[in-house]
Amino acid sequence: MVKVTVCGAAGGIGQPLSLLLKLNPKIDELALFDVVNVPGVGADLSHICSNSTTSSHLPSAKEDKTALADSLKNSDLVIIPAGVPRKPGMTRDDLFNINASIVQGLxxxxxETCPxxxxxxxxxxxxxxVPIVAETLKKNNVFNPKKLFGVTTLDIVRANTFISQLFPKESKPTDFNINVIGGHSGETIxxxxxxxxxxxxxxxLSEEQQKELIHRVQFGGDEVVQAKNGAGSATLSxxxxxxxxxxxxxxxxxxxNVVECTFLNLDSSIKGASEAKKLVGNLDFFSLPVKLGKSGIEEVQYEILDKISDNEKKLLEVxxxxxxxxxxxxxxxxxx
Known part of the structure; x- marks a missing residue:
């Protein structure tokens, strides 16, 4: 039995994410938590004839913690898209104070419920x-660095799509699986x-075209924000x-041998993390390809850092x- 909980399930990301999860045959129970509108989302999804059952959890008051606890009880995987979306002219940094409190509470x-x-x-x-979640779990003495993932996959999705768009007759996005390292905003990508x-x-590509391609991956989110005219940011992708x-x-x-890039805590308990840390300015968190297993992150594939180009080394420094x-x-x- 696999239970997955989505915290922020009624939002712009939460709803399509919950739909995709509802269709996954490996999931037996899908729990949806949000502070608004989640019963409607749950009712809607519950009509889909897939294997998983659906439950929705809405707090009765601001101080009510039972709804969150019920949604998290016995959960194997928790996904947190909760928070306010980015608006035009707003940097990811502007979002910090609002979303930091939400994430810390979750x-x-x-x-307390599913460590x-x-x-x-x-x-x-x-x-x-991601550091906020790590520090909160540490405070409660339940932190397992192998099971905490910052989702940077959208940068990979964009990297694959954008290079394919430059060579439409020769390639398609699914031909690629570009490793994208660093972080998940602007020049950290x-x-x-x-x-x-x-x-x-x-x-x-010319040097200028290469720069434009990299810049597009780094600031791809801005394209969506502008195209939506202030009505939201990247939700479906x-x-x-x-x-x-x-x-x-x-x-x-x-x-x-399942490998994905993720923004992880380079804790010494993970194979290859200490070596990676030395190569990335001794940072505690960094996105790198990791090997996944039953216990979560089994190994950091830090050797990739020895193979990058001189230009990528400069990007890495920034x-x-x-x-x-x-x-x-x-x-x-x-x-x-």
Whole structure:
């Protein structure tokens, strides 16, 4: 029996994400939590003739913690897209104060109710919210770094799509699986186009075209914000990305050698994490390809850092500098 909980299930990301999860045959129970509108979402999804049952959980008052506890009880995997969306002119940093409190409250609920669950963080800014969850779980003495994932999969999805769009006659997005390392905002995002089958396409681009491609991956979210004219940010593509990582984690429970990039805590208990940490400016959190297994993150594939191009090394330096501030912001929020 596999139970998955979505915290923020009635939101712009939460609804399509919940729909995708409802269709997954590996999931037996889907629990939906939100502070508004979630009964309607739950009723709607419950009519779908897939294997999983659906339950919805809405607090009766602001102080009511039972709804969250009920949604999390016996959960194997918790996905958090909760928070306010980015609006035009708003940076991910602007979101921090609002979303940090929301995420911390949900992390506290996980610590008290389902501390052994896999936890996927979508709520922005991921570079700071993942450290917030880690610190909250540490405070409760239940932190397992192998089971905490910052969802950076959307950067990979964009990297695959955007290079394919430059070569529509020769490729399609599913031909690629670009590793994207670093973090999940602006210049902390480092797509590694110089590796794998994307290198042959990258080499066909001028230096200016390469810069434009990388910039588009780093700031792809802005395209959506502008196209929606202030009515929202990336929700459908983000839901797909969150689902893609969740699907891989569930697949890894009974399939060996599943590899995904994720923003993780480079804790020494994870194989390869200490080596990775030395190569990324001693940061405690960083997105790298990891090998997944029954216990979560089994190994960090840090060797990839020795293979990147000189240009990517420069991008990495910028990412490390910015990430250190983002991470510290998250850690300080909990400690204060």
């Amino acid at each position: 992390a506290q609920g996980i610590a 052994d669950a896999f936890v996927l963080i979508i709520s922005n800014p991921v570079n700071s919210t 480092v797509p590694l186009y110089s590796l794998g089958n994307s290198k042959q396409y990258l080499d066909k 983000m839901a797909y990305a969150g689902y893609k990582l969740a699907e891989s984690i569930l697949k890894a429970l009974d399939t060996p 990412a490390v500098d910015q990430l250190s501030k983002n991470i510290e912001k998250g850690v300080s929020f909990v400690k204060k």
